[in-house]
Amino acid sequence: MSARILVFSSLVVGLVWSGIGATVPAQAATAVTVPTIAPAPVPAGGKVLVKARASVQGEVKIVTKWISVWNSAGTRIVTRKKSAWLAAGTYSVRTVVKYRVRKANGSLSGVLQRQRRQAVEVATTTATCATAQDAERVRIGDTHTIVYWKLYSHGTLDTRGSNYERWKYPLCGSDTQWVWVEFNARGKSRDTAWTE
Numbered sequence: 669m670s671a672r673i674l675v676f677s678s679l680v681v682g683l684v685w686s687g688i689g690a691t692v693p694a695q696a697a698t699a700v701t702v703p704t705i706a707p708a709p710v711p712a713g714g715k716v717l718v719k720a721r722a723s724v725q726g727e728v729k730i731v732t733k734w735i736s737v738w739n740s741a742g743t744r745i746v747t748r749k750k751s752a753w754l755a756a757g758t759y760s761v762r763t764v765v766k767y768r769v770r771k772a773n774g775s776l777s778g779v780l781q782r783q784r785r786q787a788v789e790v791a792t793t794t795a796t797c798a799t800a801q802d803a804e805r806v807r808i809g810d811t812h813t814i815v816y817w818k819l820y821s822h823g824t825l826d827t828r829g830s831n832y833e834r835w836k837y838p839l840c841g842s843d844t845q846w847v848w849v850e851f852n853a854r855g856k857s858r859d860t861a862w863t864e
Contacts, residue, residue: 698726702763702784707754708805709793714817715753716790720763722782727770731779736762756792760785795820797838803847806861815849815857823849832858839863 701723707716720733737746738760746752748764762785768776798819805818812835816822819837827834831853836846845863852858 698728698769700724700728700730700765700767700780700782702765702782705761705763705786705788707788707790708802708818709791709795710756710817711793711795711820713755714792715755716817717751718754718761718788719751720749720765722763722765722767724767729768729770729776731766731768733763733765735764738762754788754790756790759788759790761788793820795840797821797840798847799840800863803839803861803863806849806857808857808859810849810857812851812855815861819847819849819861837861 703721703723705718705721707718710716718735718737720735722730722733724730734748734750735746735752736744736748737752737754738744740758762783764781764783766779766781768779770776798821802819806815810818812822815835815837821837823835823837825833826836826848833851835849835851837849839845839847847861847863849857849861850859
């Protein structure tokens, strides 16, 4: 009888160590947060692009995200847009993020929602040169006006080709290097900016 008990006990221990009957690991933590909006300053008459953003941790699928914006007088000037160009001033920005979480069995949860309302100030600047960080904000498709808002200078035409123009903009802290942007025949940047 004792031999049978010993064999049965050994079998149970073996099953536990092999993973049968072991505790299933907890599902990885998931989280969706709305970061603080901190727009770059703008030159006189300029605007800055504010986007609906979300920080995600874990198995999360974003369904949609948007912002609504109120000006200092309390008037809503933007309703449920993915982004908005804002001039200098103080605003209240509400960000709404709708998302779904992937469960341990692989299926998706119902639609969940995270939102945040925050005060956002767009400041003005008298800068006449750009930093390397400013140059990183230039995107393909930006017009001359938008590039001016981002680089704080109207720039100088350096080279004109058959279907493009290359402009240079002052780089802060340098007398020998510039921020360069190439525009296509329609007056839109055809690449990101670079410094050299």
